[in-house]
Amino acid sequence: MNKINHDQLLSLEHPFVKIPVEKFRSSLRxxxxxxxxxxxxxxxxVTEISKKSVQGSMDPKQVEAALEAIVTRLSTLKRKLKDTRADEALYSQRTKVRLQHLQEFTSISTLDSDDFARWSRxxxxxxxxxxMLRDGFRETAxxxxxNEHxxxxxxxxxxxxxxxxxxALMRQSCTECLQWCKENNSNLKKLKSTLEFSLREQEFIELVRERRPQEAIAYAKKYLTPWQETHMKxxxxxxxxxxxQPDTKCFPYKRLYDKARWNDLIAQFRSNSFALQFFTPEPLLNVTLQAGLTALKTMMCYQHEHRNINCPVCDPETLGALAVDLPMSQHLNSSIVCRLSGQIMNEDNLPMALPNGYVYSYNALTEMASLNNGKITCPRTGAVFDISQMKKVFIS
Ligand SMILES: [Zn+2]
Known part of the structure; x- marks a missing residue:
């Protein structure tokens, strides 16, 4: 029971190692x-210099100057390589530390050990x-x-x-995001991203909003026409x-003028940026919680009258909301749960029927009776019965 299934947990850790490895590779490239x-x-x-000097079309001074220019270029290259080497060192160190962290996990075998508690923390x-990083709490993160090293x-x-x-997008400026698209052009193409087109559209919209039609038309010719093959509509x-006019009520123009499009651009940028850096589209907290919730979710969780007080999915306000789109868990054997206590009803805690037909567990009913002079109140109907009126239920 307390044995750890390493493969299950490690299957969630793929991006954890992939992120520094990919950064390392990109720095190498x-x-x-x-x-x-x-x-x-x-x-x-060098070939040109040697040819010209043999032919005599370059005097020694010119050769010297040309060689000096080569040395300057080589020094610039050396400086650039030094910068990328620092990145490579950082990401190779990160990959090593992360692999060690996972290695440490694979050497722990039980869930109740101190090592597992420490690793889980x-x-x-x-x-x-x-x-926190995804929610903008960078400094706290x-x-x-x-503090945790x-x-x-x-x-x-x-x-x-x-x-x-x-x-920058919140300030309604596309410049920084367009620059980012330029820097990541080839990878965005592989993703079939349309972020750049959306940004170009937005810059055009802003020109029209400011009633600068001539500039808007010139802008469209330069930046929107290259997309006409795929985005003509x-x-x-x-x-x-x-x-x-910007105050039009006519669709789709009302939607195009809507300032909320800036939020859509932020969402589109985030999804592209996460994909390029191998981050999961959803926060890891949601992914981890959902992995657990899907093992608990049943058909009954969203039916108010069948809610189990001990089931996290049954709470529609919190974890139930997170589990809405998840598949149901596969239950090969059904278990009957007491609505009063949330405990499973089995041979150690028998299901007992009240005269009105509702069934609760033996433990819950006897506990209630002991606190109420042998009387039981059905929580669904409010009817009061004597403990002696309950009957064993046999499930076939
Ligand atoms: Zn439930």
Missing amino acids: TSQKHIEKEIAMLTDK TRLNRIVIDY ALLAK IEDLVDIELFTQSTKVEQ EISHVMGLLAF
């Missing part, structure tokens, strides 16, 4: 690109930090990571860049705005 580009250029330059802290187990700085872009709608 950047260094490689710098090196390849510079080496190709320098080889051409660290896991809970990193899950809470992830939740950083403080918790520092788990900076290498969380990705605070990766959220910092996203926060800057989000804040959207482009025609947005161009239609030129004929409508």
